[in-house]
Ligand code: B12
């Protein structure tokens with residue numbers, strides 16, 4: 090059987106693969122599904138990556154030439170329109186091709202996806218086992234339900250991601266992020282699935298997808314995969330794509346020990362949370378020793394009222410302390426802040442700017458709250474009729490540019506973002522420029538050069554302090 094997997098991210102245009110780090114990333118979910126299906130005998134799997142094609146005509150031509158029996162299409166909420174268009178074209182070329190979809194959006198909005206005739210099957214949840222079972226049924230001519238509930242796999246029983254499904258040597262040529270700080274070749278790693286927190290702008294999508302329990306792979310398995318990647322790609326930087334690497338103390342202690350013992354030297358970047366960092370200063374020290382250079386922390390707001398409203402599960406004091414801890418151990422903090430939530434007042438916005446002024450994270454960026462399907466706040470905005478999002482396409486951009494919900498003074502937020510960036514550069518003009526680049530210059534070479542210069546500057550400052 091000929092199987093195709095389609096990746097159609099709206100955030101990257103046609104003919105964009107290999108141009109920037111943002112447009113050259115892999116999709117670990119597709120890589121994992123491919124690896125599992127191949128390990129169960131479905132070896133003829135090819136990727137159709139829209140970022141490598143010139144347009145929809147090229148897509149149609151590719152589908153016609155490759156004559157797939159089954160095609161799996163992945164989609165986040167923002168990709169919905171593109172995924173539907175891809176499915177319609179596949180059906181137009183050959184109505185007998187079985188079209189299956191899965192990913193975040195079919196999982197958090199199954200009814201909407203089910204209503205699209207172009208999909209023969211919709212897999213809700215994790216896809217490795219269910220997709221492979223479905224392939225077996227199609228091959229053997231057995232009937233299967235249209236809506237299929239995914240099965241949570243034991244992560245240690247899954248084969249390593251099939252990264253070569255994508256042009257992985259091209260992907261590794263780009264630093265994952267902040268090129269002045271992280272040298273290519275670079276690789277990404279996912280060591281766990283799930284999140285135990287309940288931030289209302291994000292949860293419960295992780296529970297809907299991965300279940301109530303956060304599952305970690307064995308450290309040995311992660312190290313084995315890293316060894317394989319080292320031998321193939323000689324990577325210099327490593328980015329963990331887990332929600333938060335600091336969720337499991339024992340795991341992290343073992344990882345630090347094993348990473349160093351196995352001679353890994355690559356710089357690490359990872360996501361974490363303020364409360365977890367405060368509880369685990371010793372681990373941050375260990376992580377820093379083995380190579381953690383940057384930690385991305387969702388501080389979100391400087392107003393405790395807003396943190397409580399969004400059920401962040403951390404406090405303003407913890408944000409300050411976590412930043413101090415990281416700085417003490419030479420770890421660069423990238424603070425992530427969110428403005429424009431429902432009920433946020435000007436005082437709350439000012440509290441966020443004051444927090445930045447107090448804790449001075451070396452790097453920070455802003456997003457405007459966006460009601461994303463799968464989150465509690467999405468439901469909240471639906472009930473109160475607050476959303477200004479007209480099309481799924483608009484969900485691809487959380488940057489501080491377009492209005493997202495009613496009742497928010499976006500002109501005021503725009504000034505607040507500029508004011509916050511001005512703190513970093515001690516210049517209002519540069520603050521304006523940073524906001525402009527963040528909001529408008531999305532993927533181009535100019536953005537890359539500016540980020541390179543900025544990250545080099547951050548690196549030099551950090552080294553000088555230590
Ligand atoms: C890595 C990552 C990225 C990477 C890579 C893209 C990718 N999809 O992998 C990059 C940096 C490019 C990225 C970009 C964005 N991301 Co992102 N990303 C993640 C992250 C952190 C990990 C994804 C992952 O690899 N998970 C592990 C794998 C195993 O799970 P999975 O991808 O869900 O795949 C499983 C199932 O979904 C299913 N499945 C997936 N595809 C398919 C296909 C078929 C046919 C089948 C049967 C099953 C199936 O089976 C897979 C294996 O079990 C998640 C959060 C998370 N931890 O999940 C956010 C997340 C997916 N991203 C999100 C968002 C919003 C974005 C952006 C819009 C952010 C932005 N504003 O810039 C962009 C959009 C990019 C675009 N489409 O144009 C949201 C999506 C919310 C939603 N409702 O859609 C998430 C959930 C984060 C969040 N908490 O809000 N992202």
Ligand code: SF4
Pocket residue numbers: 284285286287288291292295332333362387
């Ligand atoms: S924002 Fe992060 S910590 Fe909060 S629920 Fe989402 S993934 Fe978990």
